Amino acid sequence: MxxxxxxxxxxxxxxxxxxxxxxxxxxxxxxxxxxxxxxxxxxxxxxxxxxxxxYLPWFVHPVSTLMLKDLATFSGYDRRWVSIDDVAPVLANSVIMSEDGQFCFHRGIDLGELRGVVDDALSGEMTRGASTITMQTVKNLYLWSRPLGSVRKVVELPLALYFDAVMSKRRIMEIYLNIAEWGPGIYGIEAAAQHHFGVSAKQLSRRQAALLAVTLPNPIARNPAKPGPGLRRLASLIERRAGRSGAYVSCLQ
CATH class of the missing domain: 1.20.5 (Single alpha-helices involved in coiled-coils or other helix-helix interfaces)
Structure with missing residues (x-):
């Protein structure tokens, strides 16, 4: 055969x-x-x-997944919860103008920014960030930073819509400011203000608030207490914007 x-x-x-x-x-x-x-x-x-x-009641103090990781690895962290009433208004204004200018107007997702990211991706251009404060909050509370960042984004979007529908903008900002990372093992604005400038969150100056706000995208590499020329220029821009924020921060009033 x-x-x-x-x-x-x-x-x-x-x-x-x-x-x-x-x-x-x-x-x-x-x-x-x-x-x-x-x-x-x-x-x-x-x-x-x-x-x-x-997490809706004011007396509940949520922790982030990064904080839980630090506890699990015995690294420890510094976080001192503070009411948004005890945070200098200029700090929250600076964070909005630096991180999410449409925070008071969108419903958890900035569709304009999101469309811009999609258009850039389709045209082969480098994409810019479109993460809102609400999206960053749900990521810090419930999700992971990396790897599988693209998978996380898919989960992050519906969570941000839900979170914004359930919570007030003021409560979202309060939680965000108390779980955001401002340096290795430094979480929340009170610990950040004490660590970097030796003052309470309520005593932050306009300059200090701007420096802390522009640190948020990369708190491990950026030190608000020792800013380089680029960080100082960026802080100056945010300081001017925060001074003219007006209606952009109306939801926190």
């Missing part, structure tokens, strides 16, 4: 019936695993949904 003989397929070993279809037992097993996978996804989705309601 010319050529090589075709290999004999053992249908029993392959888990197939005589017609070459998966056996009924295997199909049941696959369905069972699929149901379990769906159940796990639903439970994971319910966790932030429930926690968001638990």
């Amino acid at each position: 010319d050529g090589l003989a075709e290999p004999i397929v053992d249908l029993e070993t392959e888990g197939l019936d005589m017609a070459g279809r998966p056996k009924r037992g295997n199909r049941i097993g696959l369905k069972r695993w699929a149901r379990r996978g769906i159940a796990v996804v639903l439970v994971l989705a319910l966790i932030p949904a429930v926690l968001t309601f638990l």
